Amino acid sequence: MTSTEHASPVAEPMLPVPYLVAGRAAETHDCATLRLEPAGDSLPPFQPGQFTMLALPGIGEIAISISGDPAGQDGSLTHTIRAVGAVSTALHNAPLGALLGVRGPFGTTWDLPSAAGRDLVIVAGGVGLAPLRPVVLGALAGRGSYRSVCLIAGARTPAEFLFRGELAAWSRRPDIEVELTIDQPAAGWDGQVGFVTEPLARLPVDPARTTAFLCGPEPMLRFAAEVLLRKGVAAGDIRVSLERNMQCGIGLCGHCQFGPILVCRDGPVVSYTLAGPLLTIREL
Amino acid sequence: MTERSAQLTGAAIFASLSAEELELVSTAARPVWFGAGERLFVEGTPARGCWLIQDGCVALDLLVPGRGQVVVQTLGRGDVLGWSWLLPPYQWHFGAVALQPTTATELDTDLLRTLADQDPRFGYSLALSLFQACVQRLQATRARLLDLYRSPRDQH
Numbered sequence: 493m494t495s496t497e498h499a500s501p502v503a504e505p506m507l508p509v510p511y512l513v514a515g516r517a518a519e520t521h522d523c524a525t526l527r528l529e530p531a532g533d534s535l536p537p538f539q540p541g542q543f544t545m546l547a548l549p550g551i552g553e554i555a556i557s558i559s560g561d562p563a564g565q566d567g568s569l570t571h572t573i574r575a576v577g578a579v580s581t582a583l584h585n586a587p588l589g590a591l592l593g594v595r596g597p598f599g600t601t602w603d604l605p606s607a608a609g610r611d612l613v614i615v616a617g618g619v620g621l622a623p624l625r626p627v628v629l630g631a632l633a634g635r636g637s638y639r640s641v642c643l644i645a646g647a648r649t650p651a652e653f654l655f656r657g658e659l660a661a662w663s664r665r666p667d668i669e670v671e672l673t674i675d676q677p678a679a680g681w682d683g684q685v686g687f688v689t690e691p692l693a694r695l696p697v698d699p700a701r702t703t704a705f706l707c708g709p710e711p712m713l714r715f716a717a718e719v720l721l722r723k724g725v726a727a728g729d730i731r732v733s734l735e736r737n738m739q740c741g742i743g744l745c746g747h748c749q750f751g752p753i754l755v756c757r758d759g760p761v762v763s764y765t766l767a768g769p770l771l772t773i774r775e776l
Numbered sequence: 777m778t779e780r781s782a783q784l785t786g787a788a789i790f791a792s793l794s795a796e797e798l799e800l801v802s803t804a805a806r807p808v809w810f811g812a813g814e815r816l817f818v819e820g821t822p823a824r825g826c827w828l829i830q831d832g833c834v835a836l837d838l839l840v841p842g843r844g845q846v847v848v849q850t851l852g853r854g855d856v857l858g859w860s861w862l863l864p865p866y867q868w869h870f871g872a873v874a875l876q877p878t879t880a881t882e883l884d885t886d887l888l889r890t891l892a893d894q895d896p897r898f899g900y901s902l903a904l905s906l907f908q909a910c911v912q913r914l915q916a917t918r919a920r921l922l923d924l925y926r927s928p929r930d931q932h
Contacts, residue, residue, distance in 0.1 A: 522927055576929050618925030648925045675920045677846045682875060684833065684850045687919040693912065694854045709924040715915075 496731055496761040497603040499539045505742045508547055508593025509535055511569065513586050519654045523619060524584050525559060525572045528592060534567030535596060540604060540626030541733060541761040544569065544596030545741045548586065552579040555738035555756070557623035558597060563633050569594065572622035572654060598741040600761045602731060604630045607703035608637045613695065615716045616645045617688055617708025621654045623733050623760075624707050628662065635667050642669040642695060646688035646708070649674055650681045671695075688712065692719045699724030706764075707733040714771050717764050730764035751776055784881065787828050789856050789909050797901050800891055804884040810834075810874035816857070819871045823860035826885050829853060832878025836870040849917075850875065856909045861885040 515527030535544070538558045547553035554577075560570030575584035586592065604627055612631055616624045624643075631641050643662065647653045653672065663670040671691040673684035684691060688708070702725050706713050713732045720730055736748035736755040743757030751770045753759060770776055784790050784798050784805060793801065808827070810816060816827070819838060827834075834857055835847040848870065851857050857880070860868050892899030 522929070574927065576927055646925065648923070652925065673850075675923065675925065677848060679843070681847075684852070685835070685847050686849050687916045689919060690849075690916050691852070693916075694852050711919065711922060712924050715919050 496541070496600040496759075496763060497539070497606070498600055499542060499597065502536060502596060502598070502742075505595060505598070506740070508545075508553075508595050509533060511592050511594045513588050513590040513592065514568065516586070516588060519572060519656075520652050522576075522584070523572060523574045523654060525570060525654075526583070526586065527560075528569040528571065528594065530567050531591065535569070535594060537565045538562070538569070538597035539601035540630055541602035541623060542597040542599045543623075543738070543741075543760060544571070544594050544598065545738070546571065546573075546583055547593035547595075548579065548582050549591070549593065551582045553593070553595075553739075554579045554583070555598075555741065556580075556583070557733070557760070559622040559625045561629045562626045563629065572619070572625075574619050595741055598738075598756055600759055602627050602705055602733075602761050604634075605637075608634075609701075610638065611640045611698060611702045612638050612642065613692070613697065613702055613704040613720070614641070614643045615688055615692060615704065615706045615708070616643070617712040617716075618647060618652070619654060620706075620708030620712070620733070621645050624705060625655060625658075627705050628668075632662075632665075632668060639701065640669065641667065642671070644671045644673070644688050644691050644695070646673050646675065646712075648676050649678050650683075651678075687715070689715050689719050692716055697723045697725060699726070702729060704730045706730065710734075710771055713767070717768060727765040727768055728763050731761055732764055732767050733761050734759045734767060784828070787856075787881075788854055789828065789905050792905060792908075793901055797898050800895075800898055801883065801888070801902070804887040804891070805881050806884075808880050808882040810878045810880070812874055812876050814874045816872040816874065817868045819868050821868055823858065823866045823868045824885055825858055826861060826883040826888070827857040827880040828883070829855050829857060830879045830881065832880075833875040834878055835873050835875050837873060838870050845871070845873075849913075856906070858885075859906050859910060861889070862903070862906060 510531040511528040514529040517525045543557045556571045559572040573584045575581040738756040739745045739747040743754045748755040834851045836849045837845045840846045
């Protein structure tokens with residue numbers, strides 16, 4: 493078994509399936525979480541870490557990670573979208589009832605079951621918390637299967653944390669350690685100020701029994717992985733989610749080539765054994 | 777190993793010190809406790825003391841006119857607080873206040889400097905230990921300067 497798993501292939505991967513926007517929650521000034529319900533047939537169940545290709549007719553299609561609860565798979569999909577470009581802004585602004593085309597789910601998974609019996613260290617930076625939300629929910633749902641669970645999440649400011657209600661609820665639970673830290677000092681914030689590597693460096697780690705899940709900007713992945721490696725965690729026990737310009741979603745077009753891999757097919761979740769050497773190559 | 781030096785062996789900052797050097801450091805160490813809101817030191821005042829935080833949270837802050845006390849960084853379990861005592865002008869560049877009840881090992885830095893002057897080999901080891909912590913702090917600060925979570929859409 494590899495550290496990240498391939499899920500079952502989708503039967504008609506290039507055929508968009510119509511979904512309706514059934515719910516919308518603003519997360520931050522530029523992020524919203526959409527709940528999509530199938531207008532007819534639904535896509536196969538997803539695994540944490542996977543993504544779908546979301547399309548708005550006449551505007552375009554982009555890859556978006558699934559941020560929903562893996563336990564509640566009733567055919568609906570949950571995506572957290574940051575308004576950055578034309579397509580993501582249109583998706584972010586999609587009103588209730590809007591019709592989207594959805595393909596997927598695609599890509600490798602965080603393979604949470606293979607971390608059973610181990611300590612889980614989950615490190616998220618900015619919107620990187622969205623693809624990791626299914627890991628946290630999955631870990632909490634099967635809490636007895638893991639040793640300690642620690643989530644370290646960083647944001648620019650307190651207002652830019654995703655899922656603030658859930659973060660507060662998780663922080664109150666005794667069975668998960670939640671460390672929130674902000675980059676920029678903010679009035680009224682009485683929590684931690686510093687980069688995610690700082691609470692990570694403070695975390696006592698049993699390196700032989702730790703599996704880490706990292707998602708965020710690539711330099712953050714490198715810095716966080718370096719802290720874990722210094723603590724003795726093996727690169728093969730560090731899983732990272734990569735982001736590239738994915739177009740077909742099934743390894744045909746090559747747009748998301750990243751060295752020897754196609755991120756849509758061989759990723760987005762890969763072992764740091766593979767990702768580490770690639771992340772320092774310029775323009776890759 | 778004495779009981780006092782045993783308390784320091786778990787401190788990552790002193791991981792590279794020998795047992796003898798750790799014993800020297802321990803002669804300057806004493807356990808302390810700070811209540812939430814208690815100020816450890818004030819910026820601009822003479823810098824004496826260095827703390828190894830065992831539990832809790834301490835904020836480094838600075839008075840910014842119009843904004844009040846601005847927290848620039850927080851420190852927690854395993855972090856070292858205070859190195860302005862090591863270099864001229866021996867004044868605190870920032871203030872420090874406990875945000876939560878905090879336990880720490882306080883080092884008598886007057887004694888440490890005397891010991892380092894008497895034994896430059898020990899002084900070098902001690903300076904390297906502090907330098908390592910300083911570099912890690914600098915690297916984390918540089919990472920924050922990159923403003924990595926900024927939206928690509930935002931302009932500076």
